[in-house]
Amino acid sequence: MQQHQGLLSWSPYNLLPPPPLIHLSHFPRKPTSFSVSATIVSETPESILTARERRQMRNERRESKLTGTGWREQVEDKLLIKPKKRYKSWTEELNLDTLSTLGPQWWIIRVSRISGQETAQRVARALIRNFPDIEFKVYAPAVHIRRKLKNGTISIKPKPIFPGCVFLNCVLNKEVHDFIRECDGVGGFIGSKVGNTKRQINKPRPVSADDLEAIFRQAKEEQEKTDRAWEEEQERERILNEEQLNKSSDVNSKEVKVTPKSKKRSKKALEALASDLVTEKEDKVLVPGATVRVLSGSFAEFKGTLKKLDSKTGTVTVGFTLFGKETLADLNVSEVVVEAE
Secondary structure: OEEEOOEEEOOHHHOOOOOOOOOHHHOOOOOOOOOOOOOOOOOOHHHHOOHHHHHHHHHHHHHHHOOOOOHHHHHHHHOOOOOOOOOOOHHHHOOHHHHHHHOOEEEEEEEOOOOHHHHHHHHHHHHHHHOOOOOOEEEOOEEEEEEEOOOOOEEEEEEEOOOOEEEEEEOOOHHHHHHHHOOOOEEEEOEEEEEOOOOEEEEEOOOOHHHHHHHHHHHHHHHHHHHHHHHHHHHHHHHHHHHHHHHHHHHOOOOEEOOOOOOOOOHHHHHHHHHHHHHOOOOOEEOOOOEEEEOOOOOOOOEEEEEEEEOOOOEEEEEEEEOOEEEEEEEEHHHEEEOOO
């Protein structure tokens, strides 16, 4: 092999001599062993089964691996069962006239939390005036709280149980729905949005019978609880008044003779006083527990029981029975006279 000017030339005479031969007789021989293995391929039953039978076997294997219920039941529990479509198209679902097919139902109207009772009355009057043929019921659940004022009168004020909600029972359609929404103080109906991306509306949703029964039960329980609290308060007040009356009667155990002060009276009161003076004694004794009659003032011609007598200030406390309950009033001594038995 010669290289000239970067080129590699080959010549057959430049080959190396062959290596010497090695005889195998110089090395010891080792015994060799050969193993032959054969596998017999046989057709399995799965290759003969149909697709349906293979699927059935696969399902059985899955069920054997799972514990408890089968895999099919677990999958069905996880999936939501979609309700069947009630409407043929989405435009038909937006039609509020389809609500009339449900018949009379209870609906919830959103109103102001402050003037909910006034709004309910306004809606009822508007429905009577504009829809005289429709049958409806307006229900605003509230608890009637009674309180006694300083002047002795009793005020009754409703307290709403569900502020901002008024219940309406009627056959609802688009005309009635739109009319109620236009009433003053109404914010619409409580429901759910229906439609698609093109158009959506808030469709009213009726109240279920179970929820309505729970609402009625809650309103009844709240009213009974308030009535019991009022009766307990009245009982405590009656006991307190009796204790005060007993103390005052102990102090004024002696009879006190009071001469009425000269005071301008009406003509009717003067005539009544003159007739009393003619038929009865000139002076009458005022004793706690006596029956007296009012001559003038807001309680004129009312008869009551003398509860307390204050000789220093010249005032008396008289108990009147109004609407089946006792009401106390402070009057001047000159305004009352002892009633003849």
